[in-house]
Amino acid sequence: MKRALRRVLPQIVTLAILMALTSVFFPQFLAVDYQGGRLSGPVVDVLKRGAPVALLAVGMTLVIATRGIDLSVGTVMAITGAAGAWAIASGWGVGPALLLALATGLVCGLWNGCLVAIIGIQPIVATLILMTSGRGIAQLITEGRILTFNDPAFSWLGSGSLAAVPVPIFIWVLTAIAFAALMRRTALGLLVEAIGINRSASALAGINAKVLLIAVYMASGLCAALAGIIATADIRGADANNAGLWLELDAILAVVIGGNSLLGGRFSIAASVLGAMIIQTIDTGILLSGFPSEYNLVIKAGLVLTVLVVQSPNMARHWFLLRRRAQRLREPAPVEGSAPR
Amino acid sequence: MKTLLTTTAIILGAVSAQAQTVGFSQIGSESGWRAAETTLTRQQAEERGIDLRFSDAQQRQENQIAAIRSFVAQGVDAILLAPVVATGWDSVLEEAAEAEIPVVLLDRRVDSSDDLYLTAVGSDLVHEGEVAGQWLADEVGDEECRIVELEGTTGSSPAIDRATGFRNAIEGHDNLEIVRSQTGDFTRTGGKEVMESFLQAESGNEICALYAHNDDMALGAIQAINEAGMNPGEDILIVSIDAVPDIFQAIANGDANATVELTPNMAGPAFDALEAYWESGTEPEKFIQTDSALYTQDDDPMAEYEARKDLGY
Amino acid sequence: MLLSIRSLSKAFPGTKALDAVDFDLEAGEVHALLGENGAGKSTLIKCLTGAYRRDAGEIWLDGAQISPESTSQAQDLGIGTVYQEVNLLPNLTVAQNLTFGREPRRFGMIDGRAQTRMAEEMLRGYGLEIDVSRDLGFYSVAVQQVVAIARAVALSGKVLILDEPTASLDAAEVRMLFDVVRGLRDKGLGIVFVSHFLDQVFEICDRLTVLRNGRKITTERVAELNRLQLIEHMLGRELEDVTEHGAAKGSGDDQAQSRAEILHFEKIGRPGLVEPFDLSVREGEVIGLAGLLGSGRTESAELLFGVRSPATGSARDAEGAVAHGTPREAIRSGFGFAPEDRKTDGIIADLSVRENIILALQARRGWTRPIPRAEQNRLAQKYIDRLDIRTSDAEKAIGDLSGGNQQKVVLARWLAMNPRFLILDEPTRGIDVGAHAEILRLIRELTEAGMSVLVISSEFDELVAASDRIIVLRDRRHVRELTGSEVAADEIVRAIAGRPAEPATTMEATR
Incomplete structure (x- = not known):
């Protein structure tokens, strides 16, 4: 359980930061109302959308x-x-x-x-x-x-x-x-x-x-x-x-x-699924913040890029693996098995 | 010899008076509106006793060019063209002009010289926005009204022109203010999602009216308003553009208030102009603007719905 | 002397790939470069063509010392190479391939007619009647091979290296290629011929050099050498010093014969892979499979385990037919298989030691019946202890372990299944000496517990020490079975040398 939690920690932190950021542009972001027998509010919208x-x-x-x-x-x-x-x-x-x-x-x-x-x-x-x-x-x-x-x-x-x-x-x-x-x-x-x-x-x-x-x-x-x-x-x-x-x-x-x-x-x-919520938080945040729609995609791209860089320990590992794989393809281990016996 | 020629001319004339042949090169059937345009063109031709040769280009200009060449070769009396793109029509239009076959453009325009076609029939997107804005201005009178706007796909010409027209119409009415504007991509899902965010951001009861660049987004928004426990059409006035069948149902239910028609009946005015031209050689204006008719709850919306539901929307 | 190499050395981390190797090539000779896997052939060629940089030594070409730093530089100096997989562009025309990089130009544009003329000129004398304006890929590998040779000769013109050129050709194509090679030799080119088809070496080569473990063993005139001597050179043993290993065996021989047969394979084979063979497996015995590289050892194992499904043959045990057409069927029939290439076919690198150990067991139980975590831990710990797998803990990714420990994990995976018939393909390759001995000891333990094991190894000493009997393969055919006192390295060598197979058959089998 602890290991599972550690695995998703970067995503949870990212989500928290994004929510805080959205709250700056739209202060009622975390508000949840109860009306007409249902919960409503931006966070509920994020979860639903x-x-x-x-x-x-x-x-x-x-x-x-x-x-x-x-x-x-x-x-x-x-x-x-x-x-x-x-x-x-x-x-x-x-x-x-x-x-x-x-x-x-x-x-x-x-x-x-x-x-x-x-x-x-x-x-x-x-x-x-x-x-x-x-x-x-x-x-x-x-x-x-x-x-x-x-x-x-x-x-x-x-x-x-x-x-x-x-x-x-x-x-x-x-x-x-x-x-x-x-x-x-x-x-x-x-x-x-x-x-x-x-x-x-x-x-x-x-x-x-x-x-x-x-x-x-x-x-x-x-x-x-x-x-x-x-x-x-x-x-x-x-x-x-x-x-x-x-x-x-x-x-x-x-x-x-x-x-x-x-x-x-x-x-x-x-x-x-936390990743999906991160994306939706960005989408909903953009809608709520009221920027002109011409900026939607630019803002989204910028935020996604930032998220990926924030999680860079992971990314760095992927790049490393990719490079290693590519190297292995290019230059097969030359003397596999020729160790003196 | 001369007599013979004259006789032939008379016979030809008589034949042409009986049944004119018109070729119609349609873009395709990518949307309900275009399907309705095709249906209405066929209906109009049938009512007028015109023999319509229909060709579906499936979104490809080369198919349209081939169709026009084939119409020219068949010696039709006129050609209707709904061009898929604006450029690259010069040579084929010249061929039609040399064969003295009048060409009428439907719905979209081309970049060629206007000598090469008889006339173009289309709507004025800016005007549509103006009609919608004018209706809203008249409806609210002097009351304060905070408006939210659902835009079409960012950067598309309908989105730009319909936004411009609406703003033209409400200019000078200081009680009208567009407080939020966001794209819903012309889709129902987009309209619903963005309307939900408008309701959150402007706390619903402060929004007085919604202007949507098309009916589909308005229909999505109506659901969002309903689900937020408010009454679309009363708490929030709703005006949109296109006049697709479903919006008339919403108007009949009192969920929407008004729509501006982008008529799929481009063929009616086109055939009117052609008939005048065939009979007396009258050259029409180079652009025939279709009506941007306004429909409200007073216009028997159910009847309008019934009239449209089978057109293929 | 056209080309002469003096004490060339090249080391990679952990191994000395070439150790002060000398090599001489005269103009107008075909010189074979021979050796088993890891002998250093490809390293030598790569140093020669500039693909690798040598650590020490000298290369002299035409009396001048050279140091090629890239293949194109080697080409300019006069050393051209043609590989088994033709390294030309199949989607360009023959003419474009031949003139690539030095197209005839007119007013800055490529002159197509001159290009065609030039290509036809280059191909003259090779006996090829082909349309140079067609795509290269349209023609057979043999023709492509000759085109590659023509290009290499035209570009370089002094030394031509042919690296396994015949591996994917049939008999007629080999003959055509050899005609070309002879023609070039007569024109005075020095040709280095790398191949593991000994028949071909005897057919076309004037001299040969044998490498073993990075050292030059000998250079001989082909006419003055017989096959037996050659194989001894390649395998690195003289007949006398192996006999004592053989003598140590034999005591358990009668016992072996009296054991009960648990599996019988009949006429297992597949065209182009291995000719049909029979195999009888007795309880608790070790069967060795011996043969040179490319003789069909691994292929035999793959047919037995269903990695490639046999085209002919059947297997049965005391209870009737035994299915082994796919790995899953073979596993259900109680087989296990630790493959030769541990990295690509054995370990699941990113999974933990524990997960790698329980994988086959879990696959057999089916996904709905997961092995409880406590049981997984117990199994993992049991085999980590029993096989002395050196890892900080069972949750470490197997990819981070050393080769020997990876091999032990793969063995543990199969031991956890308790198979009746375990196939080990080169179980000791690439692992250190300590782990080596442990694995041999383990094999003995397993057979004492009643398991039957089939071992493939290029180490004949090891095979002799481990096996109750040995099956010898040559040219993709099971040629001999050694039992009792015959289980000895010199017998293996003799069996491999044997009577040379007719060239045509060899070619057929490689297609």
Whole structure:
């Protein structure tokens, strides 16, 4: 437990500093109101608005741990949201609609996983295929418009609240806990890390790398489906063109801010979702501070860069590893095994 | 010989009076609005007995150029062009001009000399903003009103022009003040998220009106206002632009107050101008501005919704 | 003397790669450079071509002392090199590749016609009828090889180094390449030929130099040497001094024969890898696999463990068929495999010693049944103690351990599985002498407990000391099994030298 806490300490400190910084520009940032049976306030907004990226980051963490990447998650959000909205609009009811959306996400993940694990395409290319073509699929489902619905139970998932707390917060927190528990209470976490660090040695040790890889991409698809459901329920409509647009990049950024190596191996889901909250704090802070919108991206880029530099012990280690790997490639150890015997 | 020619001319003339053929090169179907434009163009052509040849360019200029060449080769009586980009049209427009086929630009403009086309039909984005601003100024009268603005995608021409128009209209009304302005990227999610932050930052009840650069952002904002426990349309006045079907439902429910139409019916004025040209050779103005009609709760919004819902938005 | 090297030395941290090596190359000869892995061949070549900087020694070319500092400088001096993987650009045309860096220009622009003429000129005399305006990648490796040679000769023109040029060629292509090599020799070039195909050395080379452990062992005329002598030079032993090792064996021989057979492999093979072989494994015995580099030792192990699935053959035990088509199946059948390349195939560098030890066990139990942490700690501690793994604690990343300790962790991983048949590929390579002995002692302990072990090693002494019987491989074929008193290093050497295989077969097997 202590070790786990030490692992996420840099992210917690970063988050605290960012919140303090935002409070300077917007003094009521930490204020929380209770009105009309629900909590509200900027911090609650951060937790709620950060839900999609946090969910994507959970799945992305696992994919990156296997030394892969999933560029399709934003698009999968659009597809699953469209599928869910279509089911609701066709009168399926909430249960079946949710099942359809989640199943769609799993199928998308299965597709990516098969391309990567069985056909052996580079993850970045394999998932790029779905990233670019998937919006077309979503548009086919919505017939090119914003497919709206009016189902209180479904939209409750996006904008309702439970015990005064917005539902999306429950969804992402529970999902993160569930995945973290699944990884650490079973042997999955260890096996995922092993194939990410050295796939060939792992296979020789009897780990079923193919099945694990597929499972990891399916987990990413499932998380994207949950994010897609929240995004769709939130606006009571499926927007095939814009749902989840560019969120895959925020999710990757969250994983990196969470101190996870893009080269695979050791991972922390908790750190990744904290990374997502860091990003959302920046986004919300920019909106609240009232700067002209032309500055949004510049401010965000500057802050993200600062965050990454602040966490530089980690970054320095990654760079070191990268360099060592590159060196090893360039100059194979010349006299391996020639020690006098 | 001369008689023969005359006869041919008469026959040709008679035929052309019966059924004119018009080629229409559309950009694609990237948005609901464009789908509605296509639907309405077909409807207009059918009502007027015009034979419409439709070509979808799928966002590619070379497809549009090919389509226009093919229309010229077919000898159509006129060409409607919704150009995907502004430049690179000179030579193909010259070909059409040499064949004496009038070209009417729809919705977007080109950089070529205006000798090369008959006229252009389009809306005035600045004017749309002015109509919205004027409505708000009239609505609040002399009361103090703090306005929040949901901008379109930063740097896009609709976002710039609609912001300018709105400011033109409220200039001189010292009781109107834009207190916050932030981009919602023309999307519902963006509108909702940014409106939530406006409500936090300006503590809801001090906001008197919302101006959104498009209806989708207004629709997202309406949800945010509802969820904050306030009454959109009453506590906060809402005016936006585009007049998509869904905003009429919101207006009918009393959640929104007004919208300014960016009409997808560019073909109607285009065909009017063409018919005048065919009949008497009247050259129209080089720019025909479509109406930026204002719709409010008094305009039977449900009827407007019904009229629009099947256009493909 | 065209090229002469005098007491060249080069050290890397921890090892002396070249120790005062002399080497002479005459104009108009093909001179083979031979040696097992780590003998120093590639270091010597890299010093010669300027890729490495030598620590000491002199290089004389045409009577002048030289000190190339880069490959391009070596090229300008007259030393050209062609590697096994052709280092040209397959997406450029043959002509572009040939003239790269010195394209004929007219008015500052590359003159395409002159370029083509120039390329055709360069290829004249090589017997190649190819269209130089096509992409290089369009042609076979052999043609690319010749193009590379033509370029190297045109650029350098005195010394040509061919580093394993035939490794991926078939018999006809080798013949074509050798015609080219002979032609160049007759023109007076000095050619250094690096290969581990001894047949080819005897076919094309005039002289040969053997390196071993960074030292020059001998330089001989090929015509005055037989295969047996050559192999002795390469392996570094004379027949007399190995016999005593062999004599120490034999006592356990009868015992070995009477042990029960626990596994029987029949006709396991895969075209291009290893020809079908039979293998019978008895309880508690150590089987040695011996052979030169590239003889199919590792490949045999990989077929047995399913790293590469066998195209033919089957395995059975007392209870029936035994599946071993993939590592997972092999593990389920009670096999274990510690691979030759520990870093890429053995350890999971960023994981801890504990995690590396329990990994295979965990993989077999399945992810739903994690080994409780207390049990993991117990297992890790047990093997750290038993194998004397030197680590500050079980949570240290395995990548931070020394080679010998890494090897012990990999062994511990398999011991935790308690396999019935354990395959160890070069278990002592690259580890210090102390750990070396410990691993040999461990193998003995394991077999006493009833485990059967297959050991692959280039150290024949070690193999003889450890094994109950030894299977000898040559040219990707299991050629002999040594049992009882035959288990001796000189017998291994004789078996490897054996009757030379027909060149055609050798080539077939390497394709």
